[in-house]
Amino acid sequence: MSGLKVxxxxxxxxxxxxxxALLRGGHTPIVLEQATxxxxxxxxxxLGPNATRVLQAMDLLEPLMTRAVTPEAAMIFSYKSGExxxxxxxxxxxxxxxxxxxxxxxxxxxxxxxxxxYEGDLHLGAKxxxxxxxxxxxxxxxxxxxxxxxxxxxxxxxxxxxxxxxxHGDTPANFSGNMAWRGLxxxxxxxxxxxxxxxxxxxGPHRHFVHYYVAGGWYLNWVGVTPHDxxxxxSWSAAGEIADALHDYAGWNQQVTDIIAETPRAMKWALHDRxxxxxxxxxxxxxxxxxxxxxxxxxxxxxxxxxxxxxVLMRCLTESxxxxxxxxxYERNRLERTAWVQAGSxxxxxxxxxxxxxxxxxxxxxxxxxxxxxxxxxxPEQSRxxxxxxxxxxxxx
Numbered sequence: 001m002s003g004l005k006v007x008x009x010x011x012x013x014x015x016x017x018x019x020x021a022l023l024r025g026g027h028t029p030i031v032l033e034q035a036t037x038x039x040x041x042x043x044x045x046x047l048g049p050n051a052t053r054v055l056q057a058m059d060l061l062e063p064l065m066t067r068a069v070t071p072e073a074a075m076i077f078s079y080k081s082g083e084x085x086x087x088x089x090x091x092x093x094x095x096x097x098x099x100x101x102x103x104x105x106x107x108x109x110x111x112x113x114x115x116x117x118y119e120g121d122l123h124l125g126a127k128x129x130x131x132x133x134x135x136x137x138x139x140x141x142x143x144x145x146x147x148x149x150x151x152x153x154x155x156x157x158x159x160x161x162x163x164x165x166x167x168h169g170d171t172p173a174n175f176s177g178n179m180a181w182r183g184l185x186x187x188x189x190x191x192x193x194x195x196x197x198x199x200x201x202x203x204g205p206h207r208h209f210v211h212y213y214v215a216g217g218w219y220l221n222w223v224g225v226t227p228h229d230x231x232x233x234x235s236w237s238a239a240g241e242i243a244d245a246l247h248d249y250a251g252w253n254q255q256v257t258d259i260i261a262e263t264p265r266a267m268k269w270a271l272h273d274r275x276x277x278x279x280x281x282x283x284x285x286x287x288x289x290x291x292x293x294x295x296x297x298x299x300x301x302x303x304x305x306x307x308x309x310x311x312v313l314m315r316c317l318t319e320s321x322x323x324x325x326x327x328x329x330y331e332r333n334r335l336e337r338t339a340w341v342q343a344g345s346x347x348x349x350x351x352x353x354x355x356x357x358x359x360x361x362x363x364x365x366x367x368x369x370x371x372x373x374x375x376x377x378x379x380p381e382q383s384r385x386x387x388x389x390x391x392x393x394x395x396x397x
Contacts, residue, residue: 014289079204
C-alpha cells in the first residue's frame, strides 16, 4: 500500500532517514520536531556498510561522501605503551566484501544531508504531548493544542520518547555505570601530533578512548568512556573541564593526552540504555531508533540501526494493505536484530575495559589470532552486522 500519511515524531537522524525512505516509497511523511531549528550535537558518528547501503538506495550517499572520512584502517592500541594490538585495512576490506563503504561523519553534516534530501512536510516547534488513537487513524496532540492526524504514527523521539511512554508507561533508563567525555580536536593539531586516519580504539583498565577524523578531516572526534557514579546528566550538551578529562586519562599514552589537551572544550554525558522491549507496535503506533532500542555506543551502531529501521518500516508499509499488520511485521523484522546489537554493545564494554592482567593478556592474544587468521577483518559477527541488507533481502512475514 502506498500513499499512507505517516507522522514521525522527532527529526533526528532516525526520523529524517525514515522520512526520506517513506517519501521514496510513495508515502506522505509528516515530521514533527519540538525544537525550533534542526540541530545535532557536534560529535562524530560511524556508518558501516549496513547503513551506507540504505543511504545509497535513497540517493543520499554520494552527497554525504563529500563530507565524510573513510578510515585507512581499524586499530586497537594498548592504553599505556601505545602498542598496536590490531591493525586491519578495515574500510577497504568491508567495501570489497559488502559493496559499500565504512564512513566517519560529523553528526551535523549527516543530519544536514538527510534534511536536504527530504522534500516533504517538516514542522519545527511542534512538541508532541500526547497520542490520540481512533478507529482508522491516529493523531499527535501538540503543545499548541493542535492535533495532527495520520494513518500511522512513529516515535523517533529518542531514549526518553513520549511515544514509548504512551505504549509502555514511564520507566527510567538503565545507567551503564559509565560516562563519556567527547571532544573535537582541531584536525591540524591532531595531524601535528601524528594521529593517523584510522578508526582507533585504545583499551585500558576500566575505560577506553576512541578517535577518528570527521568533517573531511577538519576535526578529530574523540570519545573517552570512564566509570562514573551517574551524576552527569544524559544530555550531550553538559560542559566538562579539559583538566578533568586529562585527570581521568592520567598515565595513558601521550598521544591520548595530547589529543585531549589540544581540544578547546569537552562535553560529558552519562551513558544509559534500556532493555529490549517486548513489543514496539500497537495499533497504528510504533517506535524507531533510540525510542525503540537505545544502546550504549560500544558497537558504534546507534545511527546505523535507526537508518535500517526506517527502510524496513517503509518496505513493510508499502508491501501490505493493512497498516496495523504492517507495523507488526516491521517489529518482527527488527526486534531480534536490534536486541542483538544492544547486547553486543554491552558485551563490548567488558571486552574493552578488562583490568585483570591475566584476562588482558588472554584477550590481546585472541585479538592477534583474529588478525592472523582473518587478515581482511571480516569476522562472523561483522558479517552478521554489516552484511544485513534491508534494501534487497526478503523480509519475514
